[in-house]
Amino acid sequence: MTDTQDRQDEGGDVSADGSGSGPSSSPSPPDLRLRAERPRVVRLNRTVVWALGGAGMLAIGLALGYALENSSHKAPPAASQDTDVRPSADGLTGLPSDYVGNGVPKLGPALPGDPGYTILKAQEQGKAASGSDDRRAQQEVEAAIASRLFVQTGERDRAGEQTMPPAPGAPATQGRASTTTGPQAGNLAFLEGQPDRATTSPDRIAPPASPYVLQAGTVIAGALNTKISSDLPGQIVGHVTQNVYDSPTGRYLLIPQGSTLFGAYNSGISFGQQRTQIIWTRLLYPDGESLVLEKLSGGDAIGQSGLSDEVDNHWGQLFKAALVTTLLSVGSEAGTSQSENNLAQAIRSGASNGFSMVGNRLIDRSLNVQPTLTDRPGLPFTLVLNRDLVVRPWHVKGETDHE
Template identity: 45%
Template sequence: MSRPEDAEGEAPTAEMAPDAAAVAPASPDGFRLEGELPRVMRLSRKTLAVLGGTAGIAIGGALLWALRPVDPKAAQELYEVTSPNRSEAVTGAPADYGAVPKLGPPLPGDLGRPIVSAQKAGEPVPVPAMGPPTADPRQTAREQARQRALQEREVAEGSRLFLGGGSAAAAVSGILDAQPSAADPAKEAGTHTAARKAFLARGPQRAFESSERVVAPSSAAVVQAGTVIPAALITGIRSDLPGQITAQVTQNVYDSPTGRLLLIPQGARLVGEYDSDVAAGQRRVLLAWDRLILPGGGSIRLDREPAGDASGMAGAEDRVNNHWGRMLRAAVVSSFLGIGTELAADGDGDLVRALRSGLQDSTNEAGRRLVERELSVPPTLTVRPGFSLRVIVTRDLILEEQLASSRR
């Protein structure tokens, strides 16, 4: 039975072969749904390299040609002057210094011209002497010494820096009478020698030991000067306005002689104020304490005790605001105002230029005032609550009442 099935299966195959060959398409090109893609044209790398090199050489050559040193050329004289014109003052002047006329002796102003005319006419005319007579140097020196002595006498008579109870005028008169009227070189040399001896003999007039003696403390309950009281701020500080500050003692403070008696317990309050007058560039706030309040209710005046930070430096430093943002904004506004007034057109009339000039001056002045105002603003110093500080005792504090109350 397998053979007839095979025969039946093979018969249709042979019959269908001619039909399949008849319906097959001649070419698949007729069934394409998209058009032809454009061809891409690429640039040659060699061509780009050549063009780039040529452009670089051209730019470099132009740069070298533009930066070459320019040799100054002498200006060509357009018109040659063979015989330049000279002024009469130059042509009439002497050719050399030997031909310069020499001046004669000085003559009086009223008679000078007649005397010169008579001398030119050949008449012998005596020339009167001119100028003051020559003074004797010795006489001049004596006169100067006398004037100097008189001035010293007047100054000495007016002063009272003399010891011994005598009058100043009499003492000065005796001294000046003993001196010669003329300057004596030997006397001056002796004066200089005496001054040198006085300088060598002059020394410190203070004694080698101090007259002060050691003073015992007036009480056992004393906190002496130099003691440091640790504290911390309760209220903050801002230097824009003045104000009061309070702080709290953070450690027990004992007496200075023995260090065993508790005088300022932890928790005591400090009351003071800070300095709000801040200068440019300042970074620290100055503090001063006026009162110490003890836990039992007692208090003591501190007389403006200074305060420092944890390192002992005067004042307190935490945060500093220099207002750089405000100054930058003021500078930018001033710059824009100046730029706006500089923009002027060439075709503007005189009235427009005058108005623009006035506006320019006003805006420049406003911008300058704005910048100056921001520059004059001092920095703002801020100290936050809890800042650790130290109170420096400058005067002894007697706390006997606190010692008595603590013993009860």
């Protein structure tokens, strides 16, 4: 018995090429697909597409030709067509259409007091002089047409104004200044203005009001005793750091070192302001006597108005409000999806709008907070007199004035 027969006896099948496959071989696994089948490609016939395109183009051409043909054969409108047709009054229908031929009405004899006959007679007598009147009227009409009353040209106006002589008594540059236009007109008008003929001042030299006078411009040096914070209004106290002598001679001590200055500061600060406005209202001498200073403005050590030391613009508060607003808005918008229902979307939108409104209010309030200006104690300042100040000389106890 051959090998092939032995394999057949064992229940196997032999193929033509000698490889056998038994009847008990496992079936092929089922076709498992995780994706849906792709849509089949729809192919159009080129003949159908060309036929439809040709039919469409033919229809468009016929419609265009029909529209042009109708517009070319349209009858022109009547030239004298009256579009504003109004019904005439009943009383006018019985009147003649014109006064030519038989339509001229015949007038009866003149009534007593009728001036018509007198007017006609005056017209007949004035026919001889009417020729000259008509000629004069024609000349006036031609002059009015050629006049430049309503239409003026630049070149003719300039030529006319240049040739126009100046009025008697007026300055020679008045005409040129009035015709100058452009960005330099103001500068030329400034140069060509009327001269100031008041060559002598009416004021005269005035003697000093007193030997013990501090004249305008005298500088009083001092330093702050109290701290300034512009959050709230308040008073300030300073002291004089240098002796102040009289202005005419500089011999008499008028304000001793150590005198106390009393004043106030302005707490109204605008955005971007960096200097504190101060005024001095009273001067206290070491012996207890005082002098009112009438709100003299104070400056820094070099004479600039106001004191400048430290500025707090509250940027931290502003950035904190902006950060809180951003976090609230991001939290309300986070997690949005297209699958949520209308109620959830409405709640989320309302919360987002509310948080945005609150954040805007916080930022607005932070921007409305004015900067805080702080001036430390001991900061030097100056006080400049704006008018003459007459005081008595300062004497130390037990000493007399030696002039």
